[in-house]
Amino acid sequence: MERPTVAFSAPGKVLLAGGYLVLDRNFTGLVCGLDARIHVHVRTLQTSPGLTLSEIIVRSPQFRDAEWRYGYRETEEDGGIEVTQLKGHSTAKKSQNKFVETALAYALTYASAVDHTKIGPTSITILADTDYYSHSGSSGNDALGTDDHFLNFNVALHEAHKTGLGSSAALVTALTTAVVAHYAPREVIDVSSDHEKARIHNLAQAAHCAAQGKVGSGFDIAAAVHGSCIYKRFSPSILEGLGEIGSKAFSTRLKEIVEDRNPTKKWDVNIDKKLARVVPRGLRLVMCDVDCGSETVGMVKKVLSWRKSHPEESTLLWETLQRGNEDLATELQKLSSKSASTPDDYENIRTVILTIRSLIREMSSKSGVPIEPLVQTRLIDACCEVPGVVGGVVPGAGGFDAMALLVEDREDVVDALRKFVESYRVEAEEGGGVSIGKVRLLGVKQEDQGVRREDSRYYQKWLR
């Protein structure tokens, strides 16, 4: 049977408010989807006549040596489809790709469980929008379908500095969607219905957690699937007990989880889309890269351990921050319902952001984690002096990831801000031991749409 050639893309994210809080179901996160997307194209692998090849080849052609070849096999006792990276190509640590490998195995297992489909050889191509990585090149932002939409980064994937836009979540979401759509086309048509979205969300969360080796809050997968939202996490127990690929009845358990059929593990995630747009008309969200990047896992551990050892103090802080975050959502929503806004309308947003930031700095100093490091405090404050800049935060886990700024949506404002940050110099003593790199505005802005089908003809130049 000829299987369809398909392509899907999923967006990156920025957690504007709710970092650390969103790990706890009693709190929420204000999540904004971005127009930087990761695209995955899947087609049947063409082999020479008479030759059958049981291989799935995954390439990320914007990077050097980014090719992973997998063999696949159906395991015994309903354990799912196991994939094994093939030799012949270097399987050294750096050339493994845990996110690709796990998402592939989960998607194949689900597709073959629902469609009883026999897995055949495919060629998978991953293409990422420019701003996921700090790089010195230009271009890469032309319209999709033009030759220059995607950039050749000319480095190995592990050498590319991440900007913190959630590449792994966008990748896992687009990859699982495209692989299921290729092998089980009745299950995924165009992921526009809530029903399809919920299944893809559940599958991508399971695969992403397995690849990461931990259960995070999952807000990045929620953004990749649903786009901008107010996010309340799922109970981690839903994914506990799923086990490993190859373990007895893994395939049945995965199908139950994806289809939400296990009465003792009902999905309790809440994706609130009441803010039709998180960033209202008249404002634009821009990101400012500091070419540095943070080590999220260590930071989370430290903050949570402070929280545990200071239960009363931290609960008060968490609750005050949650109120600030809700106020921000309310102010943004008020503006969204207005047909036109004037600069005066942004005063409340300005004030709420300042309050949130001061509470975050309290969290920072008490836990000893540089969530909003001094060097970034100074940079955000300086940016806020540029006319038309309303406010800014170090989003998510904070600490040296790209900063998010809300600005009036006018080219003159963005141009002035771009010039300002490009000429910004950090004094050596400002960094407190850590220095940020070259400061520059990324080309991204908010976009509310989650995972979507793309025209598979767009990618010709990059297919081999």
Ligand SMILES: Nc1ncnc2c1ncn2[C@@H]1O[C@H](COP(=O)(O)OP(=O)(O)OP(=O)(O)O)[C@@H](O)[C@H]1O
């Ligand atoms: N273009 C790509 N092609 C193939 N794999 C990719 C690509 N981009 C990212 N990945 C995978 O995602 C991993 C990076 O994920 P990680 O969660 O560390 O960063 P992130 O999601 O971009 O950042 P953050 O979680 O801070 O927002 C890479 O090591 C690689 O496995």
Ligand SMILES: C[C@@](O)(CCOP(=O)(O)O)CC(=O)O
């Ligand atoms: C600290 C945390 O709340 C946010 C991490 O956000 P980011 O990956 O830094 O954008 C962790 C999580 O939600 O999984």
